[in-house]
Amino acid sequence: MTAPRGQQGAGAARSLALVIPVRNDARGLAALLRQAAEMGCFSQVVIADDASDRRVRRWHVPLSLLGCTTVLRSRVQGGAGQARNRALAAVGCSHLVFFDSDDLFTADLPPLWQELDGEDFDFCLFRHYDSRALAQGRLGQMPVDDLLWRMAGCAAGGLQMVSGLAAARLAETANYPWNKIYRTAFLREHGVRFSELPVHNDIAAHWQSFACAGRILASDRAAAVHAVREGGGRLTNRRSAERLRVFEALAEAAAAVRARHGTASVLMLALLRFACGLIDWVRGQIETGLQAEFDRLAAGFLGRELGRDGLSGWLSREDPVLALRVTLLMAQGTGRGQS
Known part of the structure; x- marks a missing residue:
């Protein structure tokens, strides 16, 4: 050959x-x-x-x-x-x-x-x-x-x-x-x-x-x-439960950043900002009946990441606005953000 x-x-x-x-x-x-x-x-x-x-x-x-x-x-x-x-x-x-x-x-x-x-x-x-x-x-x-x-x-x-x-x-x-x-x-x-x-x-x-x-x-x-393009079978247009697996990809990304740069790094901040933006975008894309489960999974992903190696405290000091955004997304998924 x-x-x-x-x-x-x-x-x-x-x-x-x-x-x-x-x-x-x-x-x-x-x-x-x-x-x-x-x-x-x-x-x-x-x-x-x-x-x-x-x-x-x-x-x-x-x-x-x-x-x-x-x-x-x-x-x-x-x-x-x-x-x-x-x-x-x-x-x-x-x-x-x-x-x-x-x-x-x-x-x-x-x-x-x-x-x-x-x-x-x-x-x-x-x-x-x-x-x-x-x-x-x-x-x-x-x-x-x-x-x-x-x-x-x-x-x-x-x-x-x-x-x-x-x-x-x-x-x-x-x-x-x-x-x-x-x-x-x-x-x-x-x-x-x-x-x-x-x-x-x-x-x-x-x-x-x-x-x-x-x-x-x-x-x-x-x-x-x-x-x-609007419509059709392109990945951008999918609204089904397949979208719920986004947190698997984000968890892989977070693990890679942590392994090479540690928890407290500018790259981890960037990933958290990206993840928050993506969470908002996907939530607006998926079928309405999937949103409650999506919110729960989002809260779980963010909660796990913030619980690692003091990330929560470091994030609050480094970028309070982003820390608040993460907190609100987590509250949305646990029901604490609902009146």
Whole structure:
């Protein structure tokens, strides 16, 4: 068996792999593969077909990518997280980018990859365009993400190394899997994996990445267009009990942050702020009949975290406003916030 194109050994040149989880999205996959072929910066493509009704076949792949493309097929649907984990094992390139079949790159990806030549980094986070912002006549990300990039000092100024508070601010941005170029060995050395959940499978890997990375780069290039559509089967639109499992992903994220940075850290503060915002968002998404159970689970998650290693007292001193927000969410789940 020959090694995948771009297999890295000692002294080998850097190379970039494109990893695409897909289920029943032949049209989106075809558009993304055509774009990838035109860009000419990918040495390997790994397609993880998550039990599509009509399986992905190699003849879907443009001729110029055919020789470096691997198609993995799951017989049983396992979700995008499981598909990405399977695909990671097949990557032979020094670096990779996970990308969803229903999103597209911008023309900024090849120059970003070129700009990273010679840089030593674990992952590089880049900006994106969001279709919801475009629909509002704005070119960019959603307002909260744009604010966090500005607070981190990374909204302009080109490629830069980030750490400490700046990195924590960027960790609070929407936990997407496709806005980072990873060093493959970093993911493997630290066992960074996606949660194999129906939804929210990107949260743990995102926070594990920020917790474990020693060298994080941020680029103000917007290298992707993220499409969010109302209705349909996209994960964003799901309102069922699957959403209740978000606390499994958040618990994984908290464990990773604790293990690498301890309880009292700027990254833990960032995670708690993110978790509170996500809890509010999910509660507004799910079916009304699930809200009481969701509130109970939210209170349990937050209570467990605040009970670890004096986190509650430290949080009250470090960020009283956030401490109050956490307290109110816990009260909502225990009934103490109801009159």
